[in-house]
Amino acid sequence: MGGLSSDLWQPVGLTIVLAGITTLILLLIGTPIAWWLARSHAWWKEIASAVIALPLVLPPTVLGFYLLLTLGPDGPGGAIAGLWGGRTLAFTFEGLVVGSVLYSMPFVVQPIRNAFAAIGDRPLEVAATLRASPRRAFWTVAVPLARPGFLAGAVLGFAHTVGEFGLVLTIGGNIPGRTKVLSVAIFDFVEASQWREANILAAGMIVFAFAVILSVTLIERRSSGTGT
Amino acid sequence: MKFARLVRFVAAIAAWVLTSTSLPAAQTNVAVAANFTEAAKEIAAAFKASTGHEAVLSFGASGQFYTQITQGAPFQVFLSADASRPKQLADDGLAVDGSRFTYAIGKLVLWSKVPGLVKGEETLRAAAFAKLSICNPIAAPYGAAAVEAMKALKVYEALQPKLVEGATITQAYQFVETGNAELGFVALSQLTGSQPGSRWLVPQELYAPIRQDAVLLRSGAANEAATAFITFLKGPEARAIIEKYGYVLDVQS
Numbered sequence: 001m002g003g004l005s006s007d008l009w010q011p012v013g014l015t016i017v018l019a020g021i022t023t024l025i026l027l028l029i030g031t032p033i034a035w036w037l038a039r040s041h042a043w044w045k046e047i048a049s050a051v052i053a054l055p056l057v058l059p060p061t062v063l064g065f066y067l068l069l070t071l072g073p074d075g076p077g078g079a080i081a082g083l084w085g086g087r088t089l090a091f092t093f094e095g096l097v098v099g100s101v102l103y104s105m106p107f108v109v110q111p112i113r114n115a116f117a118a119i120g121d122r123p124l125e126v127a128a129t130l131r132a133s134p135r136r137a138f139w140t141v142a143v144p145l146a147r148p149g150f151l152a153g154a155v156l157g158f159a160h161t162v163g164e165f166g167l168v169l170t171i172g173g174n175i176p177g178r179t180k181v182l183s184v185a186i187f188d189f190v191e192a193s194q195w196r197e198a199n200i201l202a203a204g205m206i207v208f209a210f211a212v213i214l215s216v217t218l219i220e221r222r223s224s225g226t227g228t
Numbered sequence: 229m230k231f232a233r234l235v236r237f238v239a240a241i242a243a244w245v246l247t248s249t250s251l252p253a254a255q256t257n258v259a260v261a262a263n264f265t266e267a268a269k270e271i272a273a274a275f276k277a278s279t280g281h282e283a284v285l286s287f288g289a290s291g292q293f294y295t296q297i298t299q300g301a302p303f304q305v306f307l308s309a310d311a312s313r314p315k316q317l318a319d320d321g322l323a324v325d326g327s328r329f330t331y332a333i334g335k336l337v338l339w340s341k342v343p344g345l346v347k348g349e350e351t352l353r354a355a356a357f358a359k360l361s362i363c364n365p366i367a368a369p370y371g372a373a374a375v376e377a378m379k380a381l382k383v384y385e386a387l388q389p390k391l392v393e394g395a396t397i398t399q400a401y402q403f404v405e406t407g408n409a410e411l412g413f414v415a416l417s418q419l420t421g422s423q424p425g426s427r428w429l430v431p432q433e434l435y436a437p438i439r440q441d442a443v444l445l446r447s448g449a450a451n452e453a454a455t456a457f458i459t460f461l462k463g464p465e466a467r468a469i470i471e472k473y474g475y476v477l478d479v480q481s
Contacts (some may be wrong), residue, residue, distance in 0.1 A: 068402070068403075068406050068408060069406055071408070072406045072407050072408045073407045073408070074406075074407055078407075086358065087358055087359075087410075088358075088359070088407070088408045088409075090403075090406075090408040091359060091392045091408065091409075169395055169399075170399070173359075173361070173392030173393055173394070173403065173409075174364065174392070174393035174394075174395075175391075175392060175393075187395075188364070188366060188367075190295055191289070191291040191292060191295065191364065191366050191367035192291070192366045192367075193295070
């Protein structure tokens, strides 16, 4: 029973840590990107936006395949791993973070971008006439107004990382405690005909997914109710 | 009126598609263990040339296919990478009685792209590498054989932290091919090309023979192409292809 519970809970813990770190990184780098996409008039803005949205359409195996090459010893990932004596970023937790950040990026950037765009020019112009610097206006006006967008982006980014499978299967190597995440663990349990364990995890995922969708809907409803 | 014309148009296309693909000869869906991919493609081509029937191949891990077949997957023939899953299917009543036979015996190889890296069992003992790739020992028989061989050499405990798993033998091969793992246990059938590097054919006494069994599934009992494929697989033409890909043949019964 002890062995069983560690088999069950280690992937759950790992998945939560992975999704948490991924979400944090995505909020940090996704916010300036979303701001730029919402405010810029550059002609190649929509091209950049389309590139970020690619993981929505591509099968994870495509991203996984190219990541396997770029993370490997002949790619930049191998060079980075070389800094601490490794030879590849594949099969590492760090490699999974890189993959998850790329894979979940549109789910975080899109809601934040929409929230920034919905603010419009007016509040920022008012802030400027009140002599707020652009930086100050961003933190005191734009960010608070876009809060529902941040919330929805964070929830979706987290949830999407929890739900990824094809990517992890391709670059993870199924190492317990490091790359064996929830979805891969379920796959293994099904393979091994351990349907009881598969059921526990899979049913948990259904409850989790339902909670995520419900909470995103509630966030959206609340923001449209209190906004404008 | 417009709608009725559209319906007629779609129906005509559907009829054309259905008849044009099913007219020439019968067709069968075959689930093929990933290690047998290349050989199976060549056999399917020869099968079509000689009988006119078409074998549509799906590749994957044997364990995955077993689970899918128990849940009614539309395969008529199953070429497993082991003997136990076809036997299990027969016990479950999902396979045609007496149709099970060994079509190939697989060979395990330790392979690296780096020349001179793989010398033999001393390579495993020295463990001078970061990652060793195998395929999932739960789902794929070549993974189980690799673990068995490492245990026989008493290096499994020491090597365990360095193991990375592919879901299938194809993925285990890719990990080595892309250089992400320095070496890995793969199937000899995957190395029939002129891959550079170094290899060690793992001695048979280190692991139980990988008997790869084929079975006619119950849904294929009445399928002309399925039964013909099984017959063809036992014939000299297919056996020559199987041998060419580095498998050992069972004594023909």
